[in-house]
Amino acid sequence: MAHVIVAAQDANPLVAGQGIARLRAAGIAVDVIDGEWGEASRELNIGFFSRITRGRPWVRMKIAASLDGRTALSNGISQWITGEAARVDGHAWRKRAGALLTGVGTVLEDNPRLDVRFVATARQPLRVIVDSRLQSPPGARILDAPGSVLIYAADESASTSAALGSRGAEIAFKPGAGGKVDLSAMLTDLAARGINELHVEAGHKLNGSFVREGLVDEFLIYMAPKLLGAGREMAAFGPLQALSEAVPLRFTSIELIGEDLRIIARSTLS
Numbered sequence: 001m002a003h004v005i006v007a008a009q010d011a012n013p014l015v016a017g018q019g020i021a022r023l024r025a026a027g028i029a030v031d032v033i034d035g036e037w038g039e040a041s042r043e044l045n046i047g048f049f050s051r052i053t054r055g056r057p058w059v060r061m062k063i064a065a066s067l068d069g070r071t072a073l074s075n076g077i078s079q080w081i082t083g084e085a086a087r088v089d090g091h092a093w094r095k096r097a098g099a100l101l102t103g104v105g106t107v108l109e110d111n112p113r114l115d116v117r118f119v120a121t122a123r124q125p126l127r128v129i130v131d132s133r134l135q136s137p138p139g140a141r142i143l144d145a146p147g148s149v150l151i152y153a154a155d156e157s158a159s160t161s162a163a164l165g166s167r168g169a170e171i172a173f174k175p176g177a178g179g180k181v182d183l184s185a186m187l188t189d190l191a192a193r194g195i196n197e198l199h200v201e202a203g204h205k206l207n208g209s210f211v212r213e214g215l216v217d218e219f220l221i222y223m224a225p226k227l228l229g230a231g232r233e234m235a236a237f238g239p240l241q242a243l244s245e246a247v248p249l250r251f252t253s254i255e256l257i258g259e260d261l262r263i264i265a266r267s268t269l270s
């Protein structure tokens with residue numbers, strides 16, 4: 001006799017419970033157990049549940065830093081702070097995301113490809129650039145095939161849109177305060193495009209805006225056993241006036257990856 005055990009019900013109101021009802025109508029016993037198994041299955045599909053219940057992707061911010069929290073030297077040099085094992089591990093996290101996002105500052109300073117290379121993959125996630133005034137150079141490596149590129153901008157009069165479009169990039173305008181991209185509107189738009197998990201790998205400025213606006217669900221931090229002294233921080237926000245204003249996080253995993261420490265910390269509000 002067939003017996004189906006369901007760990008967690010689908011959060012999508014369009015289909016929730018329908019599969020279970022059809023199975024039962026066909027005479028198949030169905031148990032919805034939820035509890036611990038429900039938690040585990042929601043964890044497995046964290047981005048899907050985020051998109052369906054909150055209308056925005058699960059935002060994971062990856063940062064490579066020194067033990068004193070620096071992500072680049074004052075002159076912008078940041079390659080490479082962490083070791084090879086951490087970089088390979090970082091690509092495995094890139095691979096599971098629907099989209100990889102960076103800011104125009106990083107495109108201009110590092111010219112990253114922002115693809116999945118160090119682990120085998122059947123598809124490249126969507127690459128996203130946050131670039132208010134469309135200053136990304138048309139020759140930037142991030143625009144190279146394979147995979148699609150989406151640029152969020154704020155200034156519709158920018159003269160570079162045709163050149164970037166001819167490189168295959170789609171441009172979406174989401175103007176916000178101060179002439180910058182409206183990050184909340186961008187996340188809503190990414191969810192509407194079906195993105196479940198968004199992997200952010202940006203510099204201190206864009207990271208700062210994400211943090212200030214409370215849009216980061218999870219930090220994936222690789223911390224190298226070295227000190228860099230003066231340099232750029234993980235996320236430029238504040239200064240805060242009181243410790244009670246700190247962004248509250250909880251550690252969910254701490255592991256050595258090669259010679260570096262991998263720390264996963266989640267927002268207590270997510």
Ligand SMILES: NC(=O)c1ccc[n+]([C@@H]2O[C@H](COP(=O)([O-])OP(=O)(O)OC[C@H]3O[C@@H](n4cnc5c(N)ncnc54)[C@H](OP(=O)(O)O)[C@@H]3O)[C@@H](O)[C@H]2O)c1
Pocket residue numbers: 062063064065070071072075076077078079081102103104105106107109110130131132133134135176179180181182183201202203204205206207209210
């Ligand atoms: N260690 C690491 O994990 C890591 C990772 C990536 C980069 N980096 C380093 O970070 C440095 C670049 O830092 P960055 O801060 O200049 O680059 P970024 O954070 O990648 O990009 C910043 C730019 O994003 C644009 N932007 C658009 N909308 C925004 C919004 N709502 N809020 C904030 N910014 C918005 C702004 O320019 P417009 O307004 O002109 O669009 C801003 O200048 C490089 O040295 C790079 O090596 C380090």
